[in-house]
Amino acid sequence: MRTVFHENLDELNGQLAKMCGRAGVAMKSATHALLAADLSAAEQVITAHDQMVGMRSDAEQAAFALLALQQPVAGDLRAVFSAIQIIADTERMDALAVHVAKIARLRYPEHTVYGEVSDCFAEMGRLAVGLGESAQQVLLTGDPAEAAHLREQDTSMDDLYRRLFSLLMSPSWDHGIAAAVDTALLGRFYERFADHAVEIGRRVVFIATGALPPEDDISTY
Amino acid sequence: MRTVFHENLDELNGQLAKMCGRAGVAMKSATHALLAADLSAAEQVITAHDQMVGMRSDAEQAAFALLALQQPVAGDLRAVFSAIQIIADTERMDALAVHVAKIARLRYPEHTVYGEVSDCFAEMGRLAVGLGESAQQVLLTGDPAEAAHLREQDTSMDDLYRRLFSLLMSPSWDHGIAAAVDTALLGRFYERFADHAVEIGRRVVFIATGALPPEDDISTY
Structure with a gap:
């Protein structure tokens, strides 16, 4: 029984x-679509989301079945709970x-972002x-030290996010309102993507140790 | 045993x-803070979030204990899974x-939004x-018909969100870049808040019926 469960x-x-x-591949393609004004890459990211919704449904059913049929406890339960x-x-x-891909598509055939802002989004x-x-890696290894490291990687994202807003709010911003709005929202999409990756890291630490690391503070934007 | 579980x-x-x-009360206060440039209301929303983090932790522990100690099945398992x-x-x-409160605080003592945009956020x-x-109500009643109704309420939010962007992108926008950025992000915060409420409705339908209603499409912004 335990073997089947595992x-x-x-x-x-x-x-x-x-x-x-x-999701990582999608963000890679979406960023390419954004920076290169590549409509077909944007369309592909948008269309592929349906498969992700299907995968979510399958994974939820698998987690539900694990709880219903195998009634795990302790570390095994933490794994399904976190899943x-x-x-x-x-x-x-x-x-x-x-x-991100939808904004690239909306602005096509124009580019959405230019110059320093474009460099920022590339990064x-x-x-x-x-x-x-x-x-993805820590989900496979379950290594809590590696999982905790995700938060450090995220600080670079926070730095870039702040830099983006200093560009936006600077008196020298000369790309107009629509580009400012796109830039602010795009920045937030990248930052939230990173937050979810960090959140996965926190959950992997919980699975391995039984203790959930504290959440980060909420940023102003 | 069943009685203790229930x-x-x-x-x-x-x-x-x-x-x-x-969360509803917090959004009410944050909206007041935004529209009235009320710093102390903003601070209160920001400070109170720590209690919410504590409540999250308590609720997760309670859900975990229900799974570990009571090993629910069928509708009972759906309830804990969805929780x-x-x-x-x-x-x-x-x-x-x-x-929302942090943007109000950032702009204080200035107002963040004016005129028609302010009316939009009030709504x-x-x-x-x-x-x-x-x-909150459907969490207490568990009524799937009422829960499904949340999605209809959300369409008005989507309409307002689109109206906000048409104001923002209009050539007559004369509030400058910073206000445009604030407006776009604030709009997104309200829209996401509504999405999460709709998501709760979907989960209540699942608890009651065992079938999860389909997700909405992803908006462009």
């Missing part, structure tokens, strides 16, 4: 890691990539993809 | 409803109210508070 749990963890990996939360995080990460994209990969 | 489950549902109610997700929604709703605030109250 096989099923491994399978569920594999689903979570796959969802997280897909329910992680499923939501990964789908949300993918939805945030869709938001935020790299960080987001890196955080997605790290989150 | 007592504990009622208690957990009471915690969820209380969290949802607090895990609803806990996250209610805390997020409160965090979104904090975001979005009313809708958000209404959705929070409806979500």
Whole structure:
């Protein structure tokens, strides 16, 4: 009975890691769509979200079945309990990539962002993809030290997010209102993507140790 | 044994409803802080979030204990499974109210928004508070018809969100970049608050019927 449970749990963890990996790929494509004004890349990210919704539903059913049929306790229960939360995080990460892609599509054939702001998003994209990969990795290894490290990676994202707002609020901003609005929202989408990756890290620490690290403070924006 | 379980489950549902109610009150105060440039109201919303984090932790522990000690099945398991997700929604709703309050605090003693935009936020605030109250109500009644109705309430929020962006993107916008950025982000905070209330409604339908209503499409912004 325990063996079946652990096989099923491994399978569920594999689903979570796959969802997280897909969200990372989606954010990579969405960032490319944004920076290169690539309509077909944007469309692809938007269309692919349906599959993510299906994966969410499958993973939730698998987690539910594990609880209903196997009634896990202790560390095993922590793993399934946390999986329910992680499923939501990964789908949300993918939805945030869709938001980025939708802004790129809205502005096509124009570019959405230029110059220094564009560089900022290139870097935020790299960080987001890196955080997605790290989150996927810790879902597979379950290593709490590695999971806790996700928060440190996120501080670079917070720095970039602040830099973006200092560019936006500077008197020298000369890209107009629509670009300012796009920039602010895009910044938030990247920052939230990173927050969800950090949240996955917190949950992996909880699975391994039984103690949930404290949440970060809420930023002003 | 069943009786103890149902007592504990009622208690957990009471915690969820209380969290949802607090998030609604927080959004009401944050909207007041925003529209009246009331610093102390803003500070109060921001400070009170710590209690919400504590309530989240308590509710998660209660849900975990219900699974570990009582090993529920069928409808009872659906209730605890969904509680895990609803806990996250209610805390997020409160965090979104904090975001609104933080923008009000950042701009104090100035007002953040004026004229038609201010009217829009007054209405979005009313809708958000209404959705929070409806979500709290369906958590207590468990009525799936009432829960499904939350989605209809949300369409008015979507309409206001679109109106806000048409104001923002109009050539007659004359409030400058910072106000545009604040307006876009604030709009998103209200819209996300409403989405979480709708999500709670979906989960209540699932608890009652075993079938989860489909998700809404992702908006462009």
